[in-house]
Amino acid sequence: MPSSDSSLALPPLAITQGDPAGIGPEIVAKAFRDAPDDLRGCFAVGDLATLRRAAQCIQRPGEPSLPMATLDAPADVAGVPPRCLPVWPLPGLPGPVPFGQVSAQAGRAAADCVVWAARAALRSEIAALVTAPLHKEALSAAGVDFPGHTELLQAEAARHASVPLADMPVRMMLASDELRTVLVSIHVSLRDAIAAVTRENVLDSLRITHEALSRSLGRAPRIGVAGLNPHAGEGGLFGREELEVIAPAVEAARRLGVDAHGPYAPDTIFMRARHTPQRAGEFDAVLAMYHDQGLIPVKYLGVDKGVNVTLGLPLVRTSPDHGTAFDIAGQGIADASSLIEAVRMARRLASAA
Secondary structure, eight states: OOGGGGGGOOOEEEEEEOOOTTTTTHHHHHHHOOOOTTTEEEEEEEHHHHHHHHHHHTTTTTTTOEEEOOOGGGGGGGOOOOOOOEEEEEETTOOOOOOOOHHHHHHHHHHHHHHHHHHHHHHHHEEEEEOOOOOHHHHTTOSSSSSSHHHHHHHHHHHHHHHHGGGSSSSEEEEEOOOOEESOOOSHHHHHHHHHHOOOHHHHHHHHHHHHHHHHHHSSSSSEESSGGGGGGGGGOOSSSSIIIIHHHHHHHHHHEEEEEEETTTTTTTHHOOOOOOOOSSSSEEESSSHHHHHHHHHHHHHTTOEEEESSSSSSSEEEOOOOTTTTTTTTTOOOOHHOOOOHHHHHHHHOO
């Protein structure tokens, strides 16, 4: 749905360019070209030459290249016409880097854009940030101490609030029209993810999900909780985490007023929660115990529809639910649908904040 006029009363939304060796810059350019109503009030944060190269990649035969406007202040985006890409050119970024290659230079550029946008959001200079994909290996090569957007944003929010990182708990939610999943742990090994299934982490996840979705839905969400083990442990036959950790956390959450249910078998709970035109799902969200358990169902339903949302931050952040796609970068064929959905969701969440 295109953005409404009332949404334009919000401060601008910033979209970071992502890893410049990947598809981030070209899906940003494609979104401004193809969804001008949704992109009103938005601007890109990145390198001007990199974004110009991206515009050339998506140029159709016989059509002019996407025009760009350099901003002197984020608020200047209000005067930029549709189908023009407003750019906040961040000083110190490298120019265009080779497509499809992991590099410290590209990783640092992606991180710098995210840090600038996060700090602008924490200062209330922008309403939300939408992050194009970055590459975790490139981040590591650049010496960035965080494995992804979520952890980097958590650190920036904790720094801004002058609190320890542990006092700024965040969770990843992947959402589409059909399904929302929230993760207890994010970018860790499977062995470490199992160890992270503690009563405290499950309870914190339920609390964060309840608070965030209550704001966006305007009511308390109904949350289904997935088990960790096959058949949710089958009464302890296949593991005792459900009995000793997850169920007690669910009960503790219910005592706090959270409408949580489970744990249920992880191979069926996502189908039970799925919303379709024919049937409303049983749950507004599913709490998954680890990364792939929660992300595979949403991505299977359609990568072009999924949006990554960081819950628990004092700012609004969304992103597409796909990666940098180095194998097709520079070809102009990347699909911008998930980025456009991320912008729409960011606007809705910022309006509800």
